[in-house]
Amino acid sequence: MSNDENKLRYSVRGKKSRFFESDGVDELVSICMSIAQELWVVKEELAMIKNLTINKGLITKKDLDDFKFTKRQKENLNKDNKEFIDRVFFTLRESVEAAEAEPDEPKPPTVP
Amino acid sequence: MTKYVQHGLKVQSKPDEVARQNFMLNMRSYVMLDMATGMKKIYDHNIEPNFKKLNKRDPKNGDEIHKVIKKDTYFKFYSSIRCNAQEMVFRSVLPPIERSMKDLKRKAKTLSKSKKIKGSLNLDKNLPIPKSVSAIDVHLMPGCYHSEHSENDMSQGAIYDNGVSVFSMGFFGDKLDDIGSSISLFIKKKYPKFKPLKILDLGCTVGHNTLPWSNAYPKAEVHALDVGAPVLRYGHARAQSEGVSVHFHQQNAEKTNFKDNSFDLVFSSMFLHEVPRKGIKLILKEAKRLLKPGGLMLHMELPPNKMLEPYDSFYLDWDSYYNKEPFYKPFRDMVPEKICSDAGFQKSKFVQFIIPSIGQFGDKEIIKSIKYQNGNVDDRTGRFTKGIHWYCFGSWK
Numbered sequence: 001m002s003n004d005e006n007k008l009r010y011s012v013r014g015k016k017s018r019f020f021e022s023d024g025v026d027e028l029v030s031i032c033m034s035i036a037q038e039l040w041v042v043k044e045e046l047a048m049i050k051n052l053t054i055n056k057g058l059i060t061k062k063d064l065d066d067f068k069f070t071k072r073q074k075e076n077l078n079k080d081n082k083e084f085i086d087r088v089f090f091t092l093r094e095s096v097e098a099a100e101a102e103p104d105e106p107k108p109p110t111v112p
Numbered sequence: 113m114t115k116y117v118q119h120g121l122k123v124q125s126k127p128d129e130v131a132r133q134n135f136m137l138n139m140r141s142y143v144m145l146d147m148a149t150g151m152k153k154i155y156d157h158n159i160e161p162n163f164k165k166l167n168k169r170d171p172k173n174g175d176e177i178h179k180v181i182k183k184d185t186y187f188k189f190y191s192s193i194r195c196n197a198q199e200m201v202f203r204s205v206l207p208p209i210e211r212s213m214k215d216l217k218r219k220a221k222t223l224s225k226s227k228k229i230k231g232s233l234n235l236d237k238n239l240p241i242p243k244s245v246s247a248i249d250v251h252l253m254p255g256c257y258h259s260e261h262s263e264n265d266m267s268q269g270a271i272y273d274n275g276v277s278v279f280s281m282g283f284f285g286d287k288l289d290d291i292g293s294s295i296s297l298f299i300k301k302k303y304p305k306f307k308p309l310k311i312l313d314l315g316c317t318v319g320h321n322t323l324p325w326s327n328a329y330p331k332a333e334v335h336a337l338d339v340g341a342p343v344l345r346y347g348h349a350r351a352q353s354e355g356v357s358v359h360f361h362q363q364n365a366e367k368t369n370f371k372d373n374s375f376d377l378v379f380s381s382m383f384l385h386e387v388p389r390k391g392i393k394l395i396l397k398e399a400k401r402l403l404k405p406g407g408l409m410l411h412m413e414l415p416p417n418k419m420l421e422p423y424d425s426f427y428l429d430w431d432s433y434y435n436k437e438p439f440y441k442p443f444r445d446m447v448p449e450k451i452c453s454d455a456g457f458q459k460s461k462f463v464q465f466i467i468p469s470i471g472q473f474g475d476k477e478i479i480k481s482i483k484y485q486n487g488n489v490d491d492r493t494g495r496f497t498k499g500i501h502w503y504c505f506g507s508w509k
Contacts, residue, residue, distance in 0.1 A: 006210055006213040006214070006261050006262045006265065006267060007210065007261060008206050008209065008210050008254070008255065008261055008267055008271075009254045009255055009259070009261075010203055010206060010254060011254060012199055012249045012252050012253075012254050012436070013248075013249050013254070014248065014249065014436065016195075017191070017192075017195050017433070017434040019182075019187075019188040019189075019191050019192045020188055020192070026192055029189070029192040029193060029196060030192075030196050033139070033193065033196045033197070033200065034200070036135070036139075037132055037135045037136070037139075037200065040131060040132075040134075040135040041128050041131040041132060041135070044127075044130075044131035044134065044135075045127060045128065045131060048127065065127075067127075077134075078134070078138065081134060081135065081138045082138050082141070082142070085138055085139055085142045086142070086146070089142065089147075089189075089193075092147065092150065092186060092189055092190075093146075093150065095150075095154070095185070095186055096150035096153050096154060096186070099153060099154045099157040099158050100153055100157055
């Protein structure tokens with residue numbers, strides 16, 4: 001082994017936990033989460049550019065590489081990130097709210 | 113938001129990598145706080161009433177709850193998202209570590225030579241790695257604690273330190289030492305006459321909870337052991353960087369090379385639940401052998417199932433089934449008093465404490481808690497939630 005070779009293993013060894021009976025749903029959740037993560041990368045980088053534009057009016061590659069959010073900007077971004085996650089997984093929050101709601105909704109006709 | 117690793121072994125992440133880590137931190141927060149709360153509400157409103165209707169009684173334990181809740185769609189999403197988040201946390205820190213290893217090794221070499229900080233690193237390349245480490249990527253961390261990808265590799269230490277910084281959402285503190293800091297302060301204040309001069313931390317990984325003992329007892333000689341060479345190499349450099357002298361050893365806590373009656377305090381944190389039952393029994397016996405008369409053995413752990421409500425048992429046991437921590441539930445099904453007395457400690461010398469997190473409550477609350485130790489745990493004990501407390505147990509010799 002040489003010092004230059006430090007290729008890490010990205011995958012977890014062994015059997016993966018599965019939760020859904022329908023074929024492919026577990027994989028879809030993984031894919032959705034990766035898409036959400038990559039979308040967040042775009043949003044965070046866009047926020048970075050927006051802040052740079054406001055602050056300097058001109059963007060260079062060095063500006064981008066050197067940029068660091070202020071404490072306030074980080075807090076705002078963090079809040080935005082949490083709201084973003086809540087929107088992406090809205091259906092789950094909705095199911096909790098449905099469980100908590102009083103069961104007074106009129107039932108629809110029986111499906112023939 | 114927690115500060116990611118800031119000490120001398122900090123890796124340089126690119127902006128998109130930081131964004132991925134930020135996303136994972138908030139995603140973990142969403143699943144561990146928001147979704148966990150949602151799942152409990154669904155349980156209270158739907159699952160428990162249905163169970164009672166069907167069985168004419170309350171669920172007796174966590175297993176009965178697990179059996180019914182696993183069919184619920186919300187549970188499936190909670191579990192699936194939590195597993196994915198766990199894997200993605202570690203994946204989010206791998207690229208900068210992969211890129212920085214050469215630089216980290218150089219920094220570690222310099223730190224190790226420090227004339228001011230007298231810590232040491234004692235590796236044993238012939239030590240057999242137990243199957244509980246070598247055969248499984250514990251808590252879904254690729255490569256576990258022991259894998260080596262290059263000569264003198266520290267990657268697994270860096271993955272643990274950086275990954276847990278994202279994973280713990282700030283609950284472990286900026287230096288991941290909240291457990292060690294909270295417990296060492298508690299012990300120091302509760303037992304002012306107890307002044308350990310030699311301390312050993314078992315299963316220390318990168319020594320994050322070892323260092324606070326040195327701060328609490330500056331005159332003590334502090335030792336720490338683990339089976340994984342990469343985490344020890346990294347932990348040694350990390351301690352040097354933090355200005356704390358610790359002697360790291362590659363040894364198995366089940367059977368160490370230290371002499372009888374050689375330590376005043378034998379500690380561990382979040383370690384026993386990763387060890388099979390047989391190993392836990394050997395570790396406690398070994399701790400007794402190592403302790404001087406009047407010494408203290410103390411293990412910070414998740415609270416035992418017998419102290420918890422059925423739902424909280426089910427909730428904590430989740431990791432055992434889905435997070436590649438197969439020994440987690442078997443350990444939590446054990447009775448701390450019994451395993452200590454089975455290891456030869458006197459029953460009357462058994463201790464257990466529930467200690468507020470120093471990061472969330474501050475020093476004063478920890479000192480106040482000394483007077484209010486009633487042995488009651490709740491859904492804040494060992495859980496990543498507001499008001500987190502740490503459970504620990506052990507015995508005096």
